[in-house]
Amino acid sequence: MAKEQVVKLFRAAQMNPSLRDELNTAPDVDTFVKLAGERGYEFTTEEWQEVVRFSVEELKSHVSEIPGI
Structure with missing residues (x-):
């Protein structure tokens, strides 16, 4: 369920500048x-990493630049 929240967040971010x-x-x-989480999207750092397949150290891009989302 939390992984679905990650996907929903990225889709919302694409639609809402x-x-x-x-x-x-x-x-x-x-x-x-x-x-x-403050915006209603509940997931952990680990769940976020699983969905976007990035490690914490690799997060140097903006949300809009993450491929596949």
Whole structure:
């Protein structure tokens, strides 16, 4: 279920530039997950990594730049 939340968040971010901009302000994955949770998208850092197949160290791009989402 949480993995579905990751996908829903990325789809919402693609449709909503304001949401995407807010998420792109996150300096790290933990902050990103916290911001997502505050907006109703509940998932852990590990679940996020499984869906997007990136490690924490690889998160140097913006949400809109993550391929496959």
